[in-house]
Amino acid sequence: MLTKTTTALVTLAALGALSGAAQAEIRLGVSVSATGPAAFLGDPEAKTIEMLVEQLNEKGGINGEKVALTLYDDGGDPNKARTFATRLIEDDEVVAIIGGSTTGTTMSILSVAEGEGIPFISLAGAISIIDPVREYVFKTPHTDRMACEKIFTDMQAQGISKVGMISGTDGFGASMQAQCKEVAGDYGVEIVADETYGPQDADMTPQLTRIRNTDGVQAVLNPGFGQGPAIVTRNVAQLGFDVPLYQSHGVASNAFIELAGADSAEGLRLPGTALLIADSLSEDDPQYEVVTSYTKAFKAAYNQEVSTFGGYAHDAFALMADAISRADDAEDPEAIRDALEKTSGFVGTTGTYSFSPEDHLGLDLSAFRMLEVKDGGWQPVE
Amino acid sequence: MDALLQFLFSGLTVGAVYALVALGFTIIYNASDVVNFAQGEFVMLGGMITVFAFDAGVPLPLAAVVAILVTAAIGVALNKLAIEPARGAPVVSLIIITIGASILIRGATQLVFDKQLHRFPAFSGDDPIRVLGATILPQSLWVIGGALAVFVGLWVFFTRTLTGKAVLATANNRIAAQLVGINTGWIMTLSFGLSAAIGAFAGVLVTPITLVSYDVGVALALKGFAAAMLGGMGNPKGALVGGLLLGCLEAMTAGYVSSQYKEAVAFIVILAVLFVMPRGLFGAKTTERV
Numbered sequence A: 001m002l003t004k005t006t007t008a009l010v011t012l013a014a015l016g017a018l019s020g021a022a023q024a025e026i027r028l029g030v031s032v033s034a035t036g037p038a039a040f041l042g043d044p045e046a047k048t049i050e051m052l053v054e055q056l057n058e059k060g061g062i063n064g065e066k067v068a069l070t071l072y073d074d075g076g077d078p079n080k081a082r083t084f085a086t087r088l089i090e091d092d093e094v095v096a097i098i099g100g101s102t103t104g105t106t107m108s109i110l111s112v113a114e115g116e117g118i119p120f121i122s123l124a125g126a127i128s129i130i131d132p133v134r135e136y137v138f139k140t141p142h143t144d145r146m147a148c149e150k151i152f153t154d155m156q157a158q159g160i161s162k163v164g165m166i167s168g169t170d171g172f173g174a175s176m177q178a179q180c181k182e183v184a185g186d187y188g189v190e191i192v193a194d195e196t197y198g199p200q201d202a203d204m205t206p207q208l209t210r211i212r213n214t215d216g217v218q219a220v221l222n223p224g225f226g227q228g229p230a231i232v233t234r235n236v237a238q239l240g241f242d243v244p245l246y247q248s249h250g251v252a253s254n255a256f257i258e259l260a261g262a263d264s265a266e267g268l269r270l271p272g273t274a275l276l277i278a279d280s281l282s283e284d285d286p287q288y289e290v291v292t293s294y295t296k297a298f299k300a301a302y303n304q305e306v307s308t309f310g311g312y313a314h315d316a317f318a319l320m321a322d323a324i325s326r327a328d329d330a331e332d333p334e335a336i337r338d339a340l341e342k343t344s345g346f347v348g349t350t351g352t353y354s355f356s357p358e359d360h361l362g363l364d365l366s367a368f369r370m371l372e373v374k375d376g377g378w379q380p381v382e
Numbered sequence B: 001m002d003a004l005l006q007f008l009f010s011g012l013t014v015g016a017v018y019a020l021v022a023l024g025f026t027i028i029y030n031a032s033d034v035v036n037f038a039q040g041e042f043v044m045l046g047g048m049i050t051v052f053a054f055d056a057g058v059p060l061p062l063a064a065v066v067a068i069l070v071t072a073a074i075g076v077a078l079n080k081l082a083i084e085p086a087r088g089a090p091v092v093s094l095i096i097i098t099i100g101a102s103i104l105i106r107g108a109t110q111l112v113f114d115k116q117l118h119r120f121p122a123f124s125g126d127d128p129i130r131v132l133g134a135t136i137l138p139q140s141l142w143v144i145g146g147a148l149a150v151f152v153g154l155w156v157f158f159t160r161t162l163t164g165k166a167v168l169a170t171a172n173n174r175i176a177a178q179l180v181g182i183n184t185g186w187i188m189t190l191s192f193g194l195s196a197a198i199g200a201f202a203g204v205l206v207t208p209i210t211l212v213s214y215d216v217g218v219a220l221a222l223k224g225f226a227a228a229m230l231g232g233m234g235n236p237k238g239a240l241v242g243g244l245l246l247g248c249l250e251a252m253t254a255g256y257v258s259s260q261y262k263e264a265v266a267f268i269v270i271l272a273v274l275f276v277m278p279r280g281l282f283g284a285k286t287t288e289r290v
Helices: A002-023 A039-058 A078-090 A103-116 A144-157 A171-187 A205-212 A227-239 A254-260 A274-280 A288-302 A308-326 A333-341 B002-032 B039-055 B060-086 B091-112 B138-160 B162-172 B174-179 B184-210 B217-231 B236-257 B259-276
Strands: A026-032 A067-073 A096-099 A120-122 A137-139 A162-168 A190-197 A219-222 A245-247 A269-272 A369-374 A377-380 B129-131 B134-136
Touching: A026 A039, A026 A078, A026 A308, A039 A067, A039 A288, A039 A308, A067 A078, A078 A096, A078 A103, A096 A103, A096 A308, A103 A120, A103 A137, A103 A171, A120 A308, A144 A171, A144 A245, A144 A269, A162 A171, A162 A205, A162 A227, A171 A190, A190 A205, A190 B259, A205 A227, A205 B002, A205 B236, A205 B259, A219 A227, A227 A245, A227 A254, A227 B184, A254 A377, A269 A274, A274 A288, A274 A308, A274 A369, A274 A377, A288 A308, A308 A333, B002 B039, B002 B134, B002 B138, B002 B162, B002 B184, B002 B217, B002 B236, B039 B060, B039 B091, B039 B184, B039 B217, B060 B091, B060 B184, B091 B217, B134 B138, B138 B162, B138 B184, B138 B236, B162 B174, B162 B184, B174 B184, B217 B236, B217 B259, B236 B259
Parallel strands: A026 A067, A026 A096, A096 A120, A120 A137, A162 A190, A162 A219, A219 A245, A245 A269
Antiparallel strands: A269 A369, A369 A377, B129 B134
């Protein structure tokens, strides 16, 4: 009996393997945090990739081969992300992985992908993902440090040298707070006040009052995401605290202006991507085509505004599809990795990517655009 | 001076939010000794349903009423479907059931609605009121007023009405309550419905300040629970004072010591109070059942 069952199973497995090979499809694996505390990242990422795979297959796939997508929801749990990464490689036999919405889940997937030799594009922010460079690991979002550098460059241009910081204590806020404090000196900026708030706090006027009472504060910088930055923006207006307010790329969305209130948000600045100003991009902008086609398609498919995070997933998928189309063998992870590393001047929604053996992020500061809220909408700072 | 007043205003705003959540705990606790950990989810539902009704074109006051009624119905359903079938189970099991219910409600909300943050306009605009150099938003006054109104309502309910006394009797000794003719099943249904309605009312009032998404309930319930414990579980006066005290403690610590330690300081004070007064500031004298 036992032998019989085993034989049956082996036959089934063999049949499965045969049918898989016969279809000649490119198996792509994705593990993002579509639910759970990081759902605001993973939800648009999952939707974006599902939409793009469908679009690509309608157009005939990559070099005539359809893309078969296996998408898992790790719920923001690094342990689940590790299990799914292993399952993607061993059971689903994917040739490449995209995912890791948070730095935590990315770190889990990264070790599996690196060990098995499967190219992996991460969607998380931390600089430690690509520094030091790992052979099979790439990422699309810019780092926190680049956001800090972009903000301080703008402050320097405005003649601001003394800054009060108020940061969220969540992972994003804390990481960016540390990075900003590290690079501030390079731009002649001094952090004269350093306050924090809990991610679910309802009122930040005490912290902001402390910053206001600090001598010589010329601007306020608020690294964080979720409701915190919206409440900080409202509280700054409530207190009548009249200094320039800088937010991070974590809240770069149209929904943020709505949450913070157009009046309170007026004049605040943040480093964002071209996605936010899709409507006002000039047609000769290199990113015009990719940005408008993505925003239109996403809006049509889900009746939702695009977010920067969905943009990261868009770029990761586009880069991977491009690399697979150029690879010597579309079924060989090694060949895909090599092609990915040779990517040069690839225009995405976030910026223009050029990978090299020393740089697996491939973006520079020009990918960020300094944006300002004007009349309730985002405008590029001239 | 104006800094102190600003910290006080902030403390009262946040404290009133905690107090409103804490008040929601009292009825179910008084009826059954169960600490309902789904209370935060009731607050969240109040905010979420109002947001989506309002976005669908329903006028704000009507949207708020719809949200409160729907949430009350969900509270009743929670009692009928999960608590009543487990009647006779120890209180700890019932508390665990409410934790399960809170996870279910959160999951269902992200499927039915979405995972984004939302807000609807403040009732009386966003122009801050200036007092001696400090500012407070009109919505904060709504929240403080709402907390006071619920407090007075509950106080009258528990001390002046027969139904309120029946609730207390049910908690004290269910069999004795039945013997004197109290329909204890109905009292439980009523208490879940009322608690859910108070939670939803809180959600409607605080959403313009705190914003709302499917997962705000956990943090609110935790702070509300801490406030209720500080004031004395089951006592409306304790919930109100505990909430306001907790909010002011946090604001003063953030203002004068360091924002890093504001929650730590608040919880150390709570622990110290509970050490000296184990049943909280206004907790009833122990009346152990024999």
